[in-house]
């Protein structure tokens with residue numbers, strides 16, 4: 001029931017065809033979309049959870065972190081790809097330069113590789129500056145326990161439609177939860193209906209990517225009696241995995257302080273923490289745009305699919321041969337990306353390429369993001385979408401959500417959620433036959 005705060009701007013954003021008004025009867029028990037959104041925006045508090053303590057933005061923890069925030073001259077994708085391989089975790093791309101995190105050891109080697117570092121600051125200095133922009137406490141985003149509670153609530157409130165199961169355990173033994181929306185087939189029962197999969201939080205600090213996937217699930221259930229959603233729920237097989245990397249997401253906040261952590265939490269032989277899960281898939285693994293150095297934020301791991309989190313996806317996808325479309329949410333750059341990421345080339349098959357371009361363009365319109373071939377930005381191998389498409393012919397997309405930080409605060413939540421739900425619903429509308437958009 002939309003009795004809670006619903007800003008005029010948000011109401012406007014939701015006024016499109018796919019966003020017909022809901023009714024009180026549609027609301028899943030105990031959880032409403034507008035309530036969750038208002039909690040995220042900080043307009044209303046979230047009830048206390050049995051979960052971990054809330055995160056508080058304090059920079060002190062980063063004093064011992066060896067990483068720097070640097071800006072490096074680079075004006076083309078080849079230079080950007082080489083920087084990824086040198087261990088730079090590219091976060092922002094400008095015309096003539098890129099900015100991101102790099103370890104002190106990797107930074108020392110950059111000039112020797114011919115790169116010009118135009119500015120540098122320790123991650124501690126960087127964090128202190130950035131923290132000014134944000135509230136002192138940020139309990140609004142859902143940590144793992146809270147995410148699990150929301151998913152359980154959705155499953156309990158919609159038993160006729162929803163099943164919740166774990167697709168595997170993480171490095172630290174957490175369950176990777178998958179919410180399935182399908183009235184006929186539950187849990188691991190196979191389905192012949194066309195499938196759509198949405199994933200969030202491959203990268204730990206990209207907390208907004210979990211929220212978008214989670215709110216999308218709530219949205220679908222709240223609108224389950226709308227004509228279009230009702231049709232998709234009856235005719236499709238929909239999966240939502242909001243947190244692929246819950247260990248990393250928890251690690252990022254578990255000291256009560258943000259750490260700008262990107263990877264999972266495997267402890268590497270050199271005692272550094274984590275493998276970049278979005279460089280760990282088996283497509284041209286670690287040949288370009290990734291680092292073999294364990295301490296680097298772009299570390300590809302000791303081998304393809306070395307990590308339990310990517311192994312879980314590796315097992316899940318071929319067990320669901322009905323999957324047609326996949327969206328993996330990341331942040332932040334306001335982009336809709338499609339293959340190839342791992343080679344500097346267009347998808348060779350023209351009919352598939354046309355579908356990627358067309359779907360990317362449509363989702364670009366709905367989100368306001370720029371659609372493009374991923375490797376136009378830089379070449380990065382071992383990435384999710386390439387693996388999905390090359391092995392299974394699945395139209396696998398990556399959305400880089402909007403914002404100017406991994407911890408964007410409340411201002412952009414309305415817009416990011418509304419636009420991305422529209423795009424996600426659009427993806428459902430083509431899941432039965434993605435090729436229809438080019439006919």
Ligand SMILES: [Zn+2]
Nearest residue numbers: 203206330331
């Ligand atoms: Zn990411």
